Amino acid sequence: MSQLLEIVDLHAHVIADEQEKQILRGVSLSIPPGEVHVVMGPNGSGKSTLSYVLAGCDAYKITSGRVMFRGQNLLAMKPEERAALGLFLAFQNPVELPGVNNAHFLRMAVNAVRRQRGQEELDAVAFLKQARKVIETLSMAPDMLKRAVNVGFSGGEKKRNEVLQMTLLEPCFAILDETDSGLDVDALRVVAEGVNRLRSAEFSALVITHHQKLLEYLVPDRVHVMANGQMILSGGIDLARQIDQEGYVHVMKGASTCLK
Amino acid sequence: MPKVNELYHPRSDILSLFSHRLCVDSSQKWRAEAAAFLARKGFPNKRVEQWQYTDLRVLGNVPYQMALQDNNHVCAKKLLHALPEWHDVLAFLPRIVFVNGYFSPVLSQVPPTLTLTSQHFNGGGENDFFKDTLHIGQQPFVALNTALADEEILLQVQEGVEAGQILMVSLALGGETPISFHPRYTLHIGKGACLSLVSVNTGEGRYCHNPVLNIKVENNAKLKHLTLFQEGDQGCVLETVCARIAGHGVYDSFALTLGGRLTRHEVYVLLAETGGIANVNGVQCLSSEQIGDITSVMVYGASECASRQTVRTVLSEYARGVFQGKVIVRRGAQKADGYQMSQALLLSDHAEVNVKPELEIYADNVRCSHGATVGALDEDQLFYLRSRGIPEDEAQNILIEAFLKESLSLLEDERLRRFCHAGLVRSFYSQKGASS
Ligand SMILES: Nc1ncnc2c1ncn2[C@@H]1O[C@H](COP(=O)(O)OP(=O)(O)OP(=O)(O)O)[C@@H](O)[C@H]1O
Ligand SMILES: [Mg+2]
Numbered sequence: 001m002s003q004l005l006e007i008v009d010l011h012a013h014v015i016a017d018e019q020e021k022q023i024l025r026g027v028s029l030s031i032p033p034g035e036v037h038v039v040m041g042p043n044g045s046g047k048s049t050l051s052y053v054l055a056g057c058d059a060y061k062i063t064s065g066r067v068m069f070r071g072q073n074l075l076a077m078k079p080e081e082r083a084a085l086g087l088f089l090a091f092q093n094p095v096e097l098p099g100v101n102n103a104h105f106l107r108m109a110v111n112a113v114r115r116q117r118g119q120e121e122l123d124a125v126a127f128l129k130q131a132r133k134v135i136e137t138l139s140m141a142p143d144m145l146k147r148a149v150n151v152g153f154s155g156g157e158k159k160r161n162e163v164l165q166m167t168l169l170e171p172c173f174a175i176l177d178e179t180d181s182g183l184d185v186d187a188l189r190v191v192a193e194g195v196n197r198l199r200s201a202e203f204s205a206l207v208i209t210h211h212q213k214l215l216e217y218l219v220p221d222r223v224h225v226m227a228n229g230q231m232i233l234s235g236g237i238d239l240a241r242q243i244d245q246e247g248y249v250h251v252m253k254g255a256s257t258c259l260k
Numbered sequence: 261m262p263k264v265n266e267l268y269h270p271r272s273d274i275l276s277l278f279s280h281r282l283c284v285d286s287s288q289k290w291r292a293e294a295a296a297f298l299a300r301k302g303f304p305n306k307r308v309e310q311w312q313y314t315d316l317r318v319l320g321n322v323p324y325q326m327a328l329q330d331n332n333h334v335c336a337k338k339l340l341h342a343l344p345e346w347h348d349v350l351a352f353l354p355r356i357v358f359v360n361g362y363f364s365p366v367l368s369q370v371p372p373t374l375t376l377t378s379q380h381f382n383g384g385g386e387n388d389f390f391k392d393t394l395h396i397g398q399q400p401f402v403a404l405n406t407a408l409a410d411e412e413i414l415l416q417v418q419e420g421v422e423a424g425q426i427l428m429v430s431l432a433l434g435g436e437t438p439i440s441f442h443p444r445y446t447l448h449i450g451k452g453a454c455l456s457l458v459s460v461n462t463g464e465g466r467y468c469h470n471p472v473l474n475i476k477v478e479n480n481a482k483l484k485h486l487t488l489f490q491e492g493d494q495g496c497v498l499e500t501v502c503a504r505i506a507g508h509g510v511y512d513s514f515a516l517t518l519g520g521r522l523t524r525h526e527v528y529v530l531l532a533e534t535g536g537i538a539n540v541n542g543v544q545c546l547s548s549e550q551i552g553d554i555t556s557v558m559v560y561g562a563s564e565c566a567s568r569q570t571v572r573t574v575l576s577e578y579a580r581g582v583f584q585g586k587v588i589v590r591r592g593a594q595k596a597d598g599y600q601m602s603q604a605l606l607l608s609d610h611a612e613v614n615v616k617p618e619l620e621i622y623a624d625n626v627r628c629s630h631g632a633t634v635g636a637l638d639e640d641q642l643f644y645l646r647s648r649g650i651p652e653d654e655a656q657n658i659l660i661e662a663f664l665k666e667s668l669s670l671l672e673d674e675r676l677r678r679f680c681h682a683g684l685v686r687s688f689y690s691q692k693g694a695s696s
Contacts, residue, residue: 056643080650089647091644097658097659099661105648109648109650112648112649112651113649116649169649
């Protein structure tokens with residue numbers, strides 16, 4: 001098993017206004033263990049949809065293709081089983097959960113995952129100790145734990161809360177869907193460091209971003225460009241620089257001539 | 261339009277459950293009048309607007325017997341102590357206890373801040389503050405109460421007195437034979453006085469509890485009123501509250517309905533003078549075939565008054581929830597600030613919620629808003645939780661509990677909020693346990 005994640009010719013649609021709307025039109029992508037890959041692409045190209053589908057959101061219907069994760073058929077698993085197996089999605093727009101205490105939520109999540117992984121559950125004290133430590137490294141205000149999940153959090157605070165969850169859940173594969181968007185420079189560094197700290201031979205990431213800046217902190221192994229529901233181009237970090245300077249239209253024009 | 265007499269059940273139907281007791285001593289004019297009113301009109305069926313969602317046929321078909329004064333306190337005590345969180349929160353409050361509608365001195369500890377008088381009901385008279393203005397007397401269950409009330413309880417907090425928290429418990433001891441009782445209460449909060457009243461209604465066996473509560477909140481006085489309905493499986497309660505709020509007075513009420521065959525909490529508020537505030541909030545958490553109905557009518561009779569009517573409902577199995585909220589702003593009641601919100605969570609395809617907001621506005625400088633949401637659990641929230649490894653059923657419970665918890669956020673008092681929360685969670689999980 002050389003790949004951690006292997007996506008082959010994945011097609012998915014959503015039903016909107018009683019019509020099938022095709023979003024993923026044959027996505028193929030492989031990520032080996034220990035690598036950080038970046039996906040860029042114009043708005044609406046299907047990046048978030050891909051991450052939702054990988055995390056198990058059943059609003060999207062998969063019509064063909066397959067996804068293997070750690071040698072298992074990912075698409076047959078429930079979202080909670082995927083999480084237990086080590087997949088984590090940092091949402092582009094994390095939902096608010098009014099009335100759900102953040103600390104309580106985090107502990108439920110950590111223990112649910114630990115239970116499924118056959119690890120011992122953490123008691124409240126042990127959990128809080130660990131959570132406080134991570135919160136400090138992420139320069140989050142300690143009262144974030146006492147508040148309702150994401151309710152009234154600023155954009156940046158929501159993103160940090162995603163990174164907090166990622167760190168506590170100890171995934172082997174994280175998808176970060178524009179976790180850098182709307183962050184100030186300091187926060188950006190904090191998020192990048194959060195990912196870098198997890199980097200190891202056992203950890204891979206799929207980083208969706210529009211910005212070159214993050215990639216300076218988070219030197220990726222590969223960069224892919226998604227357009228119209230497909231991966232149309234792959235390359236090294238230079239590709240990201242080129243997109244940053246020339247824009248998608250230009251780069252994609254080149255790609256389509258290459259593909260021919 | 262159906263003809264008027266078609267709107268009511270034939271006299272032989274619901275009315276017959278009580279009519280054997282309506283043969284009245286004509287020296288008591290008010291009883292005779294109320295009985296004649298009922299005989300003429302019967303009880304409303306579902307074609308009467310205010311009753312379109314609540315079918316009175318759940319009252320059954322066996323005539324209700326007169327509830328007797330209970331002299332053996334064993335059952336009553338048992339019921340009291342079976343209340344959730346009784347020992348933590350309620351046991352330490354001064355309390356007034358009623359068993360089958362009769363005041364029980366033995367079980368009560370009337371605090372010195374409250375004056376309690378009980379007397380034979382004499383028709384209400386000046387205690388029924390706005391029988392005429394709002395035609396409360398024409399409400400069928402007020403008429404029934406007027407015809408059958410035995411005791412009338414007068415509760416008074418004197419001018420300027422801070423009466424603190426007082427518990428008012430109403431216990432119903434029904435049996436195989438259904439009983440009914442129709443107590444009449446008058447609550448008077450004197451100028452600048454304040455009281456936090458916690459009403460708890462519970463019972464066992466078959467019964468129909470039909471109280472009428474007249475409330476008068478004087479200038480700058482404040483009444484906080486939490487009512488818990490935790491009726492037995494075969495218990496029905498049809499309660500009518502009429503409150504008159506004087507200048508800058510506050511009536512802040514919250515009803516929590518947990519179970520009972522039928523619970524109708526009907527509240528009429530008259531904001532009679534400038535600057536009054538009234539809230540009729542509530543939560544209903546029901547399962548099996550339970551019916552919960554919160555119907556409130558808020559009448560703005562003066563300027564610069566404000567009100568809130570917010571109700572949250574959680575229904576599983578075949579339960580039905582009703583929220584009817586009406587705001588009437590009379591001419592001249594400028595700067596009225598009315599807010600209504602209904603949020604319902606349906607946990608089964610068979611559960612049903614009916615929401616009816618109504619605004620009647622005759623003043624021009626008014627702010628009134630209302631909104632309603634009905635739905636199952638939010639799919640995005642569920643997915644978020646599950647994507648963190650939390651199994652589906654656990655994720656559902658987290659969201660339901662959060663909805664319930666949020667619904668209590670309007671209760672300022674931390675202890676009361678905890679008490680209600682415990683009751684809600686317990687009721688929810690016992691329902692769930694019973695159904696699975
Ligand atoms: N639930 C849905 N219902 C209808 N259309 C949807 C739904 N989800 C996604 N789409 C559509 O699918 C397309 C891809 O959306 P997606 O969010 O995956 O894009 P994206 O690449 O993440 O864009 P961005 O860079 O703006 O985040 C868009 O046109 C979007 O409107
Ligand atoms: Mg996106």
